Amino acid sequence: MVELVILVRLVELVTLVILVLLVKLVLGCVMRKQIIDRIEIMQGDITQLSIDAIVNAANSSLLGGGGVDGAIHNTAGSGLLEACRTIGGCPTGEARLTKGYNLPSRFVIHTVGPVYNTDNKGNCRLLLTSCYQNSLSLAVENKISSIAFPAISCGVYGYPVEEACSIAVKTACGVLANQNSIKRLIFILFSSENFQIYVDYLKGIKTK
Numbered sequence: 001m002v003e004l005v006i007l008v009r010l011v012e013l014v015t016l017v018i019l020v021l022l023v024k025l026v027l028g029c030v031m032r033k034q035i036i037d038r039i040e041i042m043q044g045d046i047t048q049l050s051i052d053a054i055v056n057a058a059n060s061s062l063l064g065g066g067g068v069d070g071a072i073h074n075t076a077g078s079g080l081l082e083a084c085r086t087i088g089g090c091p092t093g094e095a096r097l098t099k100g101y102n103l104p105s106r107f108v109i110h111t112v113g114p115v116y117n118t119d120n121k122g123n124c125r126l127l128l129t130s131c132y133q134n135s136l137s138l139a140v141e142n143k144i145s146s147i148a149f150p151a152i153s154c155g156v157y158g159y160p161v162e163e164a165c166s167i168a169v170k171t172a173c174g175v176l177a178n179q180n181s182i183k184r185l186i187f188i189l190f191s192s193e194n195f196q197i198y199v200d201y202l203k204g205i206k207t208k
């Protein structure tokens with residue numbers, strides 16, 4: 001008789017554990033979908049986006065340069081350069097906010113990615129993660145609900161795109177999981193090769 005009671009209790013306990021695990025699994029899937037649904041991958045020119053903020057892969061002087069930085073300054077006009085001068089630079093991994101001036105986007109978030117160094121991959125990863133985290137923190141503080149990122153550090157700074165893509169997407173998902181104010185997060189890639197790498201990566205996460 002005692003054995004039977006113990007057995008029944010055991011079955012109840014196992015059923016409860018299975019139920020809790022199932023609920024956790026379903027909730028996890030729903031949450032993951034809610035995060036991934038807010039992420040878009042696009043191919044094109046970031047300077048043409050009419051959204052709240054675009055992110056600039058700047059250099060630490062914030063005084064303009066080549067690549068995406070040059071394109072953003074060219075379109076934004078001299079107002080942006082003047083604003084950047086008053087900021088007085090930005091260390092690698094941090095981010096600063098300006099208005100968008102002649103750009104269709106309201107704001108520009110300037111962040112400085114690491115120059116890729118094969119002898120110090122760990123530090124590069126930390127700094128690139130910080131770029132995404134700090135840019136998104138600025139977005140949240142300034143009630144920015146749509147934001148677009150280029151492939152920070154993947155041009156002249158030489159970061160391998162596959163690695164940079166996984167850092168970018170994982171960091172973005174981490175922030176979006178705890179933050180509902182950002183409704184639309186775009187990764188915009190200039191080249192079709194980089195676009196495909198991001199598309200494949202996101203597809204991989206979706207099917208996991």
Ligand code: ADP
Nearest residue numbers: 045046057067068071150153154155156157190
């Ligand atoms: P970094 O110095 O951080 O490497 P780059 O500007 O050299 O920055 O390159 C970063 C990425 O931005 C590269 O993948 C490059 O192809 C891309 N890029 C360049 N111009 C644009 C643009 N107008 N819109 C979107 N991405 C761009």
